[in-house]
Amino acid sequence: MYWLLGSGVVLNNEIPYKSLLMHGFFVDENGEKMSKSLGNFVPLEEILDKYGADTFRMWCLSSTVWDDLKFNWDEIKEANRALSILSNLESFMQRFYVAPEKEEKEIGRRSEKESDDEKKNAGAKARDEKETKYGIEDLWLLSRLNTLIEECTRHFDEYETHMVARKCRQFIVEDLSRFYLKVAKKRIAAGENPETVSKVLFVVLFDVLRLMTPITPFIAESFYQEFYAKHKEKESISLFSWPRFEPKYVDPLLENQMEIVNEMVTALSNARQSAKIKLRWPVEEVIVVTKSTDAAAAARRLSGTIKILANVKNVKVEEKIASTLTLKPVHSKLGPVFKKDAKKAADAIEKADPVKLKKELEGEKKKAKVEEFEITPEMVAFDEVTEGYAGAQFSAGTAYVKTAINEALLSEAMAREVSRRIQMMRKEMGLVEKDLIEVNVSCEKELLALIEKREGEIASEVKAGKLKVSEKPMEIKQAHEKDWEIEEYTVKIRIKKI
Amino acid sequence: MYDHNSLEKKITHYWEHKKIYEKVKESNGKGERFYFCDGPPYATGQIHPGTAWNKCIKDSVCRYKRARGFNVRAQPGFDTHGLPIEVKVEQELKLTCKKDIEKIGVKKFTENCKTFATKYVGIMGKQFQRCGVWMDWDAPYLTYKDSFIDRSWGTIKKAEEKQLLEKGVYVLPYCPRCETTMANYELEYGEQTDPSIYVKFKVKGKENEFLIVWTTTPWTLVANMAVMAHPMYEYVYAKVDGETWIVAKERLDHLTAIINPIQGGSSATVLKTVSGKKLDGLQYEHPLQSKIGKEADRKIVMSDEFVTLEEGTGLVHTAPGHGPQDFIIGKRFGMEIFCPVNEQGKYSSEAGEYAGKAVREANPQVIEDLEHAGMLVHQGKVSHRYPHCWRCKTPLIYISTLQWFIKISKTKEKMLQEIETIKWQPDFAKTRFKEFVSSAPDWCISRQRYWGIPLPIWECEKENCGKYKVIGSAAELPHRVELHRPFVDELHFTCECGGKMSRIKDVLDVWFDSGNAIWASLGEKEEYMTANFITEG
Numbered sequence A: 001m002y003w004l005l006g007s008g009v010v011l012n013n014e015i016p017y018k019s020l021l022m023h024g025f026f027v028d029e030n031g032e033k034m035s036k037s038l039g040n041f042v043p044l045e046e047i048l049d050k051y052g053a054d055t056f057r058m059w060c061l062s063s064t065v066w067d068d069l070k071f072n073w074d075e076i077k078e079a080n081r082a083l084s085i086l087s088n089l090e091s092f093m094q095r096f097y098v099a100p101e102k103e104e105k106e107i108g109r110r111s112e113k114e115s116d117d118e119k120k121n122a123g124a125k126a127r128d129e130k131e132t133k134y135g136i137e138d139l140w141l142l143s144r145l146n147t148l149i150e151e152c153t154r155h156f157d158e159y160e161t162h163m164v165a166r167k168c169r170q171f172i173v174e175d176l177s178r179f180y181l182k183v184a185k186k187r188i189a190a191g192e193n194p195e196t197v198s199k200v201l202f203v204v205l206f207d208v209l210r211l212m213t214p215i216t217p218f219i220a221e222s223f224y225q226e227f228y229a230k231h232k233e234k235e236s237i238s239l240f241s242w243p244r245f246e247p248k249y250v251d252p253l254l255e256n257q258m259e260i261v262n263e264m265v266t267a268l269s270n271a272r273q274s275a276k277i278k279l280r281w282p283v284e285e286v287i288v289v290t291k292s293t294d295a296a297a298a299a300r301r302l303s304g305t306i307k308i309l310a311n312v313k314n315v316k317v318e319e320k321i322a323s324t325l326t327l328k329p330v331h332s333k334l335g336p337v338f339k340k341d342a343k344k345a346a347d348a349i350e351k352a353d354p355v356k357l358k359k360e361l362e363g364e365k366k367k368a369k370v371e372e373f374e375i376t377p378e379m380v381a382f383d384e385v386t387e388g389y390a391g392a393q394f395s396a397g398t399a400y401v402k403t404a405i406n407e408a409l410l411s412e413a414m415a416r417e418v419s420r421r422i423q424m425m426r427k428e429m430g431l432v433e434k435d436l437i438e439v440n441v442s443c444e445k446e447l448l449a450l451i452e453k454r455e456g457e458i459a460s461e462v463k464a465g466k467l468k469v470s471e472k473p474m475e476i477k478q479a480h481e482k483d484w485e486i487e488e489y490t491v492k493i494r495i496k497k498i
Numbered sequence B: 001m002y003d004h005n006s007l008e009k010k011i012t013h014y015w016e017h018k019k020i021y022e023k024v025k026e027s028n029g030k031g032e033r034f035y036f037c038d039g040p041p042y043a044t045g046q047i048h049p050g051t052a053w054n055k056c057i058k059d060s061v062c063r064y065k066r067a068r069g070f071n072v073r074a075q076p077g078f079d080t081h082g083l084p085i086e087v088k089v090e091q092e093l094k095l096t097c098k099k100d101i102e103k104i105g106v107k108k109f110t111e112n113c114k115t116f117a118t119k120y121v122g123i124m125g126k127q128f129q130r131c132g133v134w135m136d137w138d139a140p141y142l143t144y145k146d147s148f149i150d151r152s153w154g155t156i157k158k159a160e161e162k163q164l165l166e167k168g169v170y171v172l173p174y175c176p177r178c179e180t181t182m183a184n185y186e187l188e189y190g191e192q193t194d195p196s197i198y199v200k201f202k203v204k205g206k207e208n209e210f211l212i213v214w215t216t217t218p219w220t221l222v223a224n225m226a227v228m229a230h231p232m233y234e235y236v237y238a239k240v241d242g243e244t245w246i247v248a249k250e251r252l253d254h255l256t257a258i259i260n261p262i263q264g265g266s267s268a269t270v271l272k273t274v275s276g277k278k279l280d281g282l283q284y285e286h287p288l289q290s291k292i293g294k295e296a297d298r299k300i301v302m303s304d305e306f307v308t309l310e311e312g313t314g315l316v317h318t319a320p321g322h323g324p325q326d327f328i329i330g331k332r333f334g335m336e337i338f339c340p341v342n343e344q345g346k347y348s349s350e351a352g353e354y355a356g357k358a359v360r361e362a363n364p365q366v367i368e369d370l371e372h373a374g375m376l377v378h379q380g381k382v383s384h385r386y387p388h389c390w391r392c393k394t395p396l397i398y399i400s401t402l403q404w405f406i407k408i409s410k411t412k413e414k415m416l417q418e419i420e421t422i423k424w425q426p427d428f429a430k431t432r433f434k435e436f437v438s439s440a441p442d443w444c445i446s447r448q449r450y451w452g453i454p455l456p457i458w459e460c461e462k463e464n465c466g467k468y469k470v471i472g473s474a475a476e477l478p479h480r481v482e483l484h485r486p487f488v489d490e491l492h493f494t495c496e497c498g499g500k501m502s503r504i505k506d507v508l509d510v511w512f513d514s515g516n517a518i519w520a521s522l523g524e525k526e527e528y529m530t531a532n533f534i535t536e537g
């Protein structure tokens, strides 16, 4: 670039380029120059053979352009994982997407810029918008998508290619896969407006592919060819223009609220873990305790999302919750001070009144006398305990799950467990969505009592034309058979395609 | 993990089969022009993952611009000239020096260079395409093409017209194996062990008085013309072993410790202390006068920028023909730029008894001669960073040679102004670049090699004429030939004086090639235009 400038000024009295992007050096893991003579060289071919060009591109283009790029196999694997998720999304669409009978073209062309169709499209779009019953998660995803389009456009205009790569990647891994798809699958299973899920994913993924074409051109094209080509008229994803940013979809409040809710859901999952309640078991109630009005509003507005993601029936929001203070001696702090008397000190602390002791330790002296022992704050751990609930903190409060499992919910949970096994077996048998099956589930009495009355539910969940739950295994000719462990029960399942 | 192998193969095939790249270009044909200029990689072998990274960044921007409707000009380039390729071809043909090249013939050599570069153009192109890089792979620009050379010559002509082209003697790094000058940006520093010696220079007219100097390049002592002292430092006359030594006061302890480490240093008695200024003009005798023969008025000169107290003795051996700093001082004080070294890196006949010896290999003999003359105070070893040839790794030497320059010093101000007019990403690139430009010396563009853009300069051979002619395009040649050595060397002009004009045998610095890429890569029908975007490391 120096020589270009020098020659340009000599020849034409001007700098011969309008923008310059500087990039860093490609170095090995230790920051050393990578070369054959130094013995730290990794040939490009090796990377391409192992993970492919898209992965190489996703990896190197995610690195801040002007910083040195340190070679790292783990990071390359990580980039590959993100693309595998995209590839899974394609198979999901293949299996799940049902084209609406007539509007498909119109939605497909949602943000193309062909001006001829523009007016016609606008009309169809408006009609379509009105008719679509968006769930809150759908609105959120469309908001996130448009935020992403705006960001990627800005970053590309500024030549910050790494920001584009990172944001697309984050969108696929976090927003689409970890969040939306999870909710979507439950909504589809529950029959809650699956057409909208289908429509939204169709639109969102198409835009994502266009955003990703400059970063990972092969997989974007492949997704287009394998899935979109039959719904759209162009020969290549690269023949479409850049997705258009539509500000009306952007809802920053909703995006913020969803972020807080995500934190709550993580806290709830931690709380479940501490109480040893599996995520698959439905819980009757959670209580979000927060003094923040924003967090409270988020939990109220998005209680439906919390219900789906945290697998609960009811979400309550409170400013505070009745709780008891409990305490525990911290043995590691007692040992060094009290030596052989540490055990005695611990016993003494356990017998102390938590409320009184806490007050004393938080007092001016920052210490308290328990029996003959002088106790300092770090020797005692206090905890707020709410009877019947397990809690875990998030940034703006604490989220509690009710620990008692009620019979109805448990029976529902068990039925779900059984369904899950049957679904796995369907997969093993290579069955597709529309194939019907005949099923027999046999198990001991206790479990039988829990799932017997849910035969119908299970049958519709797993697409069984015939389903029987019994204590003794029933004969089905040429059945696929398997024994499963569900909690402490052994269950035998027999399936045949009909 | 998904099956990337079959996926990418399938898509590559699809793109080729359906001519998708061409269709995308076509659909944007009427769009606003976006000229991306590819900084060309060297066509010397398989691509480095870093080069692939560079190309993928470029590709992602071009793909984005296409999606935004721009008519993107994305022609890939290859750097096909220069030492990187010459050195590889020398290895292939088992040649070790320029004499070997002349023996097989310049024509055969440059033909081989061309074949070599062309071979990798294809291989590298395939590798870039495997990375998904969408550029005009069927029409890359190659710096060795006549059209490229032709357009580059225009820049030299323009420099001549603007009086920015100049011939001059400069002290520059020089590779004795490749037998060519190097620019500072072509040096590679590596750790190397060299002699570290302390030498006595006898003060003229004083029986027992000596300047003590230090050097790690004993061979340059042959061309010693002066000693530098700092006007503000204090120097001492010290009695050591019955002699009087002159050194910087702060370096005396260091010196005595070195020459007699066992006794914790020779005892030195300070006789008097003077300021450096007082030493100005003090004459001394060359310690190897009888061997070298070269007569000169050798004396102490003042320099406040090149004398330090961090190492040595505070008195600095100065050979204006063998060091850039020495050169500056030599010019300043009107010394002869004495350089008794020829193009092969051997002492010339001006070096007296040393004539014919390769200079770095003469170090032991110089030391031995100094010892015999009783002028060696101490010899040891030093491990330091030393510049090497970027291609063949030979340790470089500094010699003064006659070279062609573009006077960057005269265009610098304009260059700095121009820097302000464009977009830099990131911001600090601009700051860094401005610093680089501010401190850049004049650009030495001539190289004494074979495979490169021939310097379009013809000089009159008649003695004392001194005229030369610069041409700005191939059309000005007496007739058309391939624009390479040796073909252009065979063309001559007639001087106004009637003398025969022959081309200067030099080729251009290979960085000049990429420096001209923005216009030299354009097709015949394309007008000059500035590039919208470039990216480089």
Ligand SMILES: [Zn+2]
Pocket (backbone or CB within 6 Å): B175, B176, B177, B178, B179, B389, B390, B391, B392, B393, B394
């Ligand atoms: Zn060399």
Ligand SMILES: [Zn+2]
Pocket (backbone or CB within 6 Å): B460, B461, B462, B465, B466, B467, B495, B496, B497, B498, B499
């Ligand atoms: Zn003449």
